[in-house]
Amino acid sequence: MAPTPEYDLSIDLAEPAAQDTLTQHARSLMAEARIVMVDDEPIMTEVVQTFLEDVGCQNFLGINDSRLALREILAYEPDALLLDLMMPHVSGFDLLQAVRSTPALQFLPVIVMTAASDSNTKLQALELGATDFLQKPVDASELHLRLRNTLAYKQFQDRQANLDPLTGLPNRKKFMADLAAMCQSCENRSSGAVLLHIDLDRFGRVNDSLGMGGGDQLLKEFARRLEVKITELMVQEELPGRDSMLSARLTADEFAVMIPFVTKAKQAEYLARKILGFCEKPFRIDDAEVFVSTSIGIALAPGDGDSCVTLLHNAVSATKVAKQRGRNSCAFFSPDINQRSVERLSLETALRRAIERNEMQMYYQPKVSLRTGAIIGAEALIRWLHPVRGLVTPAEFIPLAEESGLIKTIGNWVLNTACAQQATLARAGYRNLEIAINLSPIQLMAADMIEQLRGALAATGAAPSRIILEITESVLLEQTRQSAMLMNAMHDEGVRISLDDFGTGYSSLSYLKQYPIDELKIDRSFVSTVIEDKDNGAIVNAVVALAHCLGLTVTAEGVENEAQRDFLAAGGCDSYQGFLVARPLPHADFMALLNTYSGSAGSVSRQAGFPRTDSGAAASQF
Ligand code: C2E
Ligand code: MG
């Protein structure tokens, strides 16, 4: 098989398109370059500046006092120096000598400019290290062309020094320089970034089986996939800093990616896992399909290292941890984050199986009327009985379920189980008891939400008018039109809608008019201090009054003592939940409570008087 040519040599320079490409390249070279000119005559620096600006130059520094030149050149870091030879104080020859003996300027291209036409002057300048020569008075076109060639050569040299020839990615030296600059700016702007150190697993084996050529091809393919996919990922995730993202090949099978503005461990882990996924599909090397995996070490800047060297070092140590975990995985440098990430992962794996293994249970917390003291319903609250950890609270696993997408399955299970509970209660004679069901914003925004609701109502025979769906304010904030449509559709099914944790979000009272909301649940944080904190007391009373004006009912959450309950009753609040009546209870205990509470089935919702304070809490460990 003929080798694939590295460069396409078939460009026809007479073609207008090819000409365009060359002109564009020259312009961009000129636009990006930093040019310094040292000449004692200000008129000369001005004229040359005008010439160069006409051909796209944007960074030009003219120096007329040669005594100050060396310092200013060093500070400006130019790509090329235009140098007059005949100057008072420090001549161009002296300056050239000084430039060449300054390590940072040793390889700086220098074009000397002089009116002298004798060959001695030219030879002397070339001997001292000038790269090119220009005759004064300067011809604009010649200046442009010589400068362009000089810059093109410098660019080529820079590339040779900064790029890995096999993959075309920046090499370790370039990466470290850019990372150092990033660490610096991170310090200044406290913006942060994530550094991912990516190591191909068992690359030696690929080399052994496919030979060095095959190994090289794999590295090239991997680098290409990495570049393309990372860019796609950044677009998809709408990550800022796409322009300042860095990627590099550090050594044979080690790569690195630095993504700015990613400072949260969760987001970093998400990205690392996506990168692990880049290798799910095999690589085609000649006629073979080759599967490889990677191990990724994650270091977060500036927390995991304030210098680029420490940061990379720490990311590399994290990669070792990932390798020890059996490869094809990622690990954080920070032991704390690692621990949490391992726990999250094992919890997520367990969560995936929890429903099919019947580990989920629905608990019910009674809701009591403040006017009559009767139990008028219950809120369904999920519990996970983990085989090893015991009971896991929803605060621990609901966010995880939301991130992993498992919330849809869990949410539908909750919907069906709680609707079935309503039907069971109705069959037991408690027809008026309402069951409140919490909906996660993610579950709510799922395309099939309404179908799921209809399905649950139909399958269980629950009475829609006895079902309340609890949503949080975040849903109303996010997608106004979509959420309004959704809520109207839910309302049309006959269920009621309650706004949970009211007062904790970015409450805008205008929501209460815009959406078909039937009930407000005042958050526990207000209720718990309603007695001690006069302001909170006033807020609670105002919310109750406002809700009533808008035709909504109000339930207070987290009532733990009689003083709180009495305050709420005096303010006209309709109902409450809380440990004062009962903690969330398993189905059987809830049924038992209904019976003891009312004395006879069916009369619970009509019962008058306040419950005994010791009635519920003892029945459950919650
Ligand atoms: P939430 O909907 O605001 O539920 C009320 C929480 O307050 C429950 O916590 C309940 O046990 C607790 N609570 C009730 N009375 C008192 C009291 O007097 N004092 C104190 N300190 N706490 C009280 P839980 O069950 O741990 O649930 C926490 C949150 O998890 C819920 O807040 C809800 O947002 C979410 N959640 C629970 N079950 C589900 C579910 O099935 N689906 C979804 N999407 N979210 C759920
Ligand atoms: Mg709730």
Ligand code: MG
């Ligand atoms: Mg709540």
